[in-house]
Amino acid sequence: MKKLPDTIADARLRPIARRVWEGRPVSGADALLMLNSSSILDLGRLASFVRGKLHGDAAYYGVSMNLNFTNICELRCPLCAFSRDAGRKDAYLLTLADMERRVKKAAAAGVDEVHIVGGLHPDLPLSYFEDLLRSVKRIAPRMFVTAFTAVEIDYFSRREGIAPEETLRRLMAAGLGAMPGGGAEIFAPRVRKIIAPKKISGKRWLEIMRAAHGLGLKTNATMLYNHVEKPADVVDHLARLRALQEETGGFKTFVPLAYHDANTGVPAKRRSATGFDDIRVYAAARVFLHNIPHLKALWMYVGEKMAQTLLNFGVDDFSGTYSGERVVHAAGAATADRGSEAFLRELIEDAGFRPVRVNASYEPCGRSA
Numbered sequence: 468m469k470k471l472p473d474t475i476a477d478a479r480l481r482p483i484a485r486r487v488w489e490g491r492p493v494s495g496a497d498a499l500l501m502l503n504s505s506s507i508l509d510l511g512r513l514a515s516f517v518r519g520k521l522h523g524d525a526a527y528y529g530v531s532m533n534l535n536f537t538n539i540c541e542l543r544c545p546l547c548a549f550s551r552d553a554g555r556k557d558a559y560l561l562t563l564a565d566m567e568r569r570v571k572k573a574a575a576a577g578v579d580e581v582h583i584v585g586g587l588h589p590d591l592p593l594s595y596f597e598d599l600l601r602s603v604k605r606i607a608p609r610m611f612v613t614a615f616t617a618v619e620i621d622y623f624s625r626r627e628g629i630a631p632e633e634t635l636r637r638l639m640a641a642g643l644g645a646m647p648g649g650g651a652e653i654f655a656p657r658v659r660k661i662i663a664p665k666k667i668s669g670k671r672w673l674e675i676m677r678a679a680h681g682l683g684l685k686t687n688a689t690m691l692y693n694h695v696e697k698p699a700d701v702v703d704h705l706a707r708l709r710a711l712q713e714e715t716g717g718f719k720t721f722v723p724l725a726y727h728d729a730n731t732g733v734p735a736k737r738r739s740a741t742g743f744d745d746i747r748v749y750a751a752a753r754v755f756l757h758n759i760p761h762l763k764a765l766w767m768y769v770g771e772k773m774a775q776t777l778l779n780f781g782v783d784d785f786s787g788t789y790s791g792e793r794v795v796h797a798a799g800a801a802t803a804d805r806g807s808e809a810f811l812r813e814l815i816e817d818a819g820f821r822p823v824r825v826n827a828s829y830e831p832c833g834r835s836a
């Protein structure tokens with residue numbers, strides 16, 4: 468077998484290949500170079516090398532449902548097409564009975580995990596969410612629950628006047644299994660001021676994640692790209708995640724999210740991300756974040772064709788079936804809001820990978836090859 472550096476055509480990327488081949492972390496300057504490179508076949512070789520070492524030919528997917536319990540949110544971030552002010556005719560709040568009905572239906576259909584996130588609703592106490600989690604576990608004890616972003620955990624804690632650790636402990640006792648990585652956006656304050664001025668700072672987001680990891684709760688980390696960020700902001704974001712991961716080891720998955728701008732209030736959006744842009748972000752992230760085991764492509768965000776392609780650019784997690792997703796569809800995602808298991812498996816196999824059905828903890832579930 469040829470050494471990785473010998474397979475790289477672009478001489479500028481060869482020093483990176485040498486570091487990857489020797490198992491050494493690449494630098495921020497390396498990440499910037501990859502984010503500006505058009506040698507995507509080389510990026511694919513670099514990212515696939517890292518992916519292959521970690522996961523071989525496995526490509527994970529989940530059979531999951533979404534519960535976006537309310538779109539009423541105090542923050543109304545410019546980046547968000549999903550949220551509404553209370554009192555608007557399209558504002559909603561699901562009742563506990565509604566959600567129980569949905570969970571029962573999903574459990575009967577063999578769904579393995581539920582993702583629960585929503586707006587920052589001023590009237591909902593922490594006990595409402597504890598009741599919700601307990602009810603999910605009562606209806607479907609084996610259902611894996613991924614719920615509440617760092618932004619929500621911060622909000623619940625401030626509302627209750629308790630420390631985030633206490634909020635997390637109570638939610639874990641009620642059935643919380645892992646946290647999603649939402650709300651990270653881009654950490655750079657300059658960008659945050661434009662896309663989500665009232666949201667917690669990047670520093671606070673990292674503090675909440677540190678607290679979760681300290682309690683043994685695994686989390687994802689996201690990054691929203693394709694708006695007003697610059698490649699240097701992406702590198703800064705990745706570097707902060709890598710540093711926290713060095714400290715805690717609590718991130719299981721990194722999830723880049725391609726921004727959709729329909730119905731949002733972000734003023735100066737740059738051109739839409741091209742296929743090459745998506746590939747650069749994913750491949751550079753896979754190589755730079757050597758210490759975060761999984762890289763997830765949400766096919767609903769990048770489209771199923773690009774998600775399938777990204778399996779050859781570092782992605783090992785193809786995300787899930789996501790019945791009932793409302794957030795990215797409010798921002799104009801053109802993909803179906805659910806994919807059947809057969810559809811996901813077909814896309815994975817067609818790309819030459821072995822589909823493995825897992826929950827958010829990467830424990831094998833139900834049918835898998």
Ligand code: SF4
Pocket residue numbers: 540541542543544546547548549550585586587618663666
């Ligand atoms: S992005 Fe989250 S916090 Fe911001 S308005 Fe939308 S739901 Fe609320």
